[in-house]
Amino acid sequence: MRCIFLIATLLIITLPPMTVDAQNEGECQSVYDTAVRDVLEYCLWAENNTACAASGAVTLEAEDGATMMEIGGTMAMEAIALVRADSDNSAWSIASLRLADSIDPLDFTTLLLLGPASLEFERVLDYPPGAAFNLFTDSEPLPCSKLPRPGLLVQAPAKNLALLRGNGVALAINGTAMLHTDEDGNLTVSAIIRETIQGDMIIFSGYSAHKTKIVPFDPDSLAHLPVEVLPRIDQVPLPGSAVVQEQTALHLRPHPEAYRSTLVRAGSRVNIFGQSEDWLMVRLVDGEMGWLSHDVLELDVPGAIPVMDEPPAKPQRPFGPVLARGVTTADTNNLRDGPGQEYAIAVQLPPNAALDIYARSLDDDWLLVETTAGIRAWINVTLVKPNTPFNLEDLPYSPDMGTGSAQNPT
Known part of the structure; x- marks a missing residue:
């Protein structure tokens, strides 16, 4: 018995600690889902030319030494020196950065720092604050094995290039790309949609460039990317x-x-x-x-091509955060207890009443909104004018399709 006890004790001591994924796959998914919601909840409405501590353990450090570590905290890019998304045993650390577009001041380049990783910013002629940086990725273990490799996810403005300088290399991103680094600080740039120019090399969507070599990207390096928090949800294709x-x-x-x-x-x-x-x-x-x-x-296309009869399902933004904003358009706007004319009127609003938008109905004809008075109800899409850009198909379906008792149409 003593021998068995000693063997068991040694096994407990020598076995490596279990990751969240090894303990419970549901917990692993929860780590991902929580981080995605936090990004949208705390940083979706951040101003242009700011960095935002989105989830987990993020530190924003200014050139004068001041720091911001509170989730949802922001710092102006012109003042910032360093962003760190540190390792966290229970959460996934993400920082969200917005660089204003040079053509359309309302549009922006999105930078998502997926931790554990850091960005050190440089002041370089012809590059605005935040556009020139050195990316470093840590080798520390992630809290969940089903999170993406640490790095920087970049999405250019809708109608312009993102002109960046990463680790001393000029980048022109026309779409969405993912940046990783090796142990020597060399970039690997993977184009997800449209092409990216790295120095004098053109990287087409589906390919990665490391130093002077361009090859179809490694699908494992782009697995589990949180594309649902980007302004445009771009799906990752097969390599090549x-x-x-x-x-x-x-x-x-x-x-x-x-x-x-x-x-x-x-x-x-x-x-x-x-x-x-x-x-x-x-x-x-x-x-x-x-x-x-x-x-x-x-x-x-290296490797097997999966069999499908329908397009792959597009990732959906999670239900919960405010995902868009708009105003009412008609002289009288009926908000109802459910997504249909048969539901009772919850409130009537005048034109130009402000609304927060949360979700859509299954038939895409109704939006779940909240008024400035805190009343949450449904309104027909034809009665809403968005004042923030959004695609109807990117909105999640509401888990509750009706809160009131159905009545005959009025």
């Missing part, structure tokens, strides 16, 4: 791409008669997401998705 060999029509379904009016020119490069018999699910450079025949494509 395909080139269209002859002009062809994009198809709605994998069938020769299901073509659209969209023509894809010969020489166009497309991303691949899946296949169905002789058809491939593709994404064009402008983000439109559809099907093309395998016969018109020259493939450069």
Whole structure:
């Protein structure tokens, strides 16, 4: 018995500590979900040219030594010297940064620092504050094995390039890209949608560049990215791409008669997401998705292509935070207890009444909103004018599709 006890004791002492993922996969998902909600709750409405401590253990350090560590705290980019998203045993640390667009002052470049990692900023001629930095990623273990590799997720403004200088290298990002570093501080730049220019190299979507080498990206390095918190939700394609060999029509379904009016020119490069018999699910450079025949494509996709009959499900923003804002448009605006004319009127609002927008109905005809008086109810989408940009399809469905008793339409 004593021998058995000693063996058991040694096993307890020598076994490595379990990660959250090893203990409970549900806990692991909770770590991810909590961080995503925190980013949207605390930093979605941050001003341009600021850094925001979004989740976990984040430190914003100014050039004068002042620090901000409170979740939701912000600091102006012109004053900041360092952002750290530190290792945390129970939470995922993320910092969110916004750099104002040089053309449209209402638009911005999004930088998401996914910890454990840090950004040290440089003052470089021709680069605005925050655009020139050195990225460092830590080797400390994540609180959950199903979180993405530490690094910097970047999304350019909708109609402009993000001009950055990372670790001494000039970058022009036309879409969304992910930046990682090796132990020597060398960048690996992976293009998720559209192309990225690194120095004199063009990195097409689906590829990574490390030093002078461009290859299809490692899918593990881009797994679990929190794209649902970006202004535009861009899905990560399969590594590599395909080139269209002859002009062809994009198809709605994998069938020769299901073509659209969209023509894809010969020489166009497309991303691949899946296949169905002789058809491939593709994404064009402008983000439109559809099907093309395998016969018109020259493939450069390493590994197996998954089988699918429908486009991959787009990641959804979580329900809970305010995701958009708008105002009422009609002379009289009825807000109802549920998403339909059959529900009782909860309140009537005049035109230009401010609304916070939380979710949509299953038929996309109604929005779950909250008034300045704190009344939460449903309003028809035709009665709302957004004053912040948002896509209806990016809003989550409400878990409660009706709070009042249904009545006959009025």
